[in-house]
Amino acid sequence: MPDFHGVFPYLVSPIDASEQIRTEVLGRLCDDLITSGVHGLTPLGSTGEFAYLNNSQRAAVVQATIEAAKGRVPVIAGVASTSTADAVAQAKACQKLGADGILAILEAYFPLGDAQVESYFRAIADAVDIPVVIYTNPQFQRSDLSLDCVARLSAHPRIQYIKDASTNTGRLLSIMNRCGDAIRVFSASAHIPAAVMLIGGVGWMAGPACIIPRQSVELYDLCKAGRWDQALVLQRRLWRVNEAFARYNLAACIKAGLAIQGYNVGDPVPPQAALTADERKAVEAVLREIA
Numbered sequence: 001m002p003d004f005h006g007v008f009p010y011l012v013s014p015i016d017a018s019e020q021i022r023t024e025v026l027g028r029l030c031d032d033l034i035t036s037g038v039h040g041l042t043p044l045g046s047t048g049e050f051a052y053l054n055n056s057q058r059a060a061v062v063q064a065t066i067e068a069a070k071g072r073v074p075v076i077a078g079v080a081s082t083s084t085a086d087a088v089a090q091a092k093a094c095q096k097l098g099a100d101g102i103l104a105i106l107e108a109y110f111p112l113g114d115a116q117v118e119s120y121f122r123a124i125a126d127a128v129d130i131p132v133v134i135y136t137n138p139q140f141q142r143s144d145l146s147l148d149c150v151a152r153l154s155a156h157p158r159i160q161y162i163k164d165a166s167t168n169t170g171r172l173l174s175i176m177n178r179c180g181d182a183i184r185v186f187s188a189s190a191h192i193p194a195a196v197m198l199i200g201g202v203g204w205m206a207g208p209a210c211i212i213p214r215q216s217v218e219l220y221d222l223c224k225a226g227r228w229d230q231a232l233v234l235q236r237r238l239w240r241v242n243e244a245f246a247r248y249n250l251a252a253c254i255k256a257g258l259a260i261q262g263y264n265v266g267d268p269v270p271p272q273a274a275l276t277a278d279e280r281k282a283v284e285a286v287l288r289e290i291a
Helices: 023-035 055-069 084-097 114-127 147-153 169-182 193-198 213-224 228-247 250-260 277-290
Strands: 006-009 076-081 101-106 132-136 159-164 184-187 203-206
Touching: 006 213, 023 055, 055 076, 055 084, 076 084, 084 101, 084 114, 101 114, 114 132, 114 147, 114 159, 132 147, 147 169, 159 169, 169 184, 169 193, 184 193, 193 203, 193 213, 193 228, 203 213, 213 228, 228 250, 228 277, 250 277
Parallel strands: 006 203, 076 101, 101 132, 132 159, 159 184, 184 203
Antiparallel strands: none
8 A cells, every 4th residue: 555644735626606626727736736846635625625515526626636646646535524425435436536545534513422433434444445544623523533533443454544633732642652553643734743743743734735835845854854953943934824824714825825826726615705805915925934
């Protein structure tokens, strides 16, 4: 099975006024990110607005990403649903399209117990022959993955990674201590990526990497080389981006940042709102400073 590591930008889902996916814009973005040195691509993560797209739109995003990647980097496709059967169908469809891995996301309306959460992720992993990254984001999920649940799921042969957006870096260390080599940890932008690398993380999956890909790759390379002093200097500069995005809607921020950089990705899907003119100026100022 492939080895996932490094910087995986959470891609936006460019969409036009008629609700069609702008596949040519997504393709150009993917190509430029790969040229910038990213290690993989993740369509339909949080930044990809998975919760606001229908199944045909989701499939179009995944297919366009795989076609743009042309096998140069792995594509880990997001799968999310409130229904186990629907999530399984999505995962099978992504594998058939040529995805190299699945990012498994649990949506929930009614709260679920550990047993139900575990069965959801296990069903996805049982349905495919490619690695699965389980995703936890307690800020937005009704039902989170407990440490016990993560430990049990890590025994599954295809559940090899976890992407954690909890903001609790101590939780990541607990996962590493509990699970050892059975599961590898990706940081989210809610964590400080260099700190996660220091404790044993394998990289990060994050929306901000869409608009600062070269700097993100440089940070990863410094961490891998153990050049921590230089890594932390760069991390302090890049943290301004994370701070800006924490203040606003994530997809709106990344889409605004990409529009500033010349990508016609459109606005976030309603009822989300685009950034105001003043908010956009704030993002532009941060990008100018980082660049």
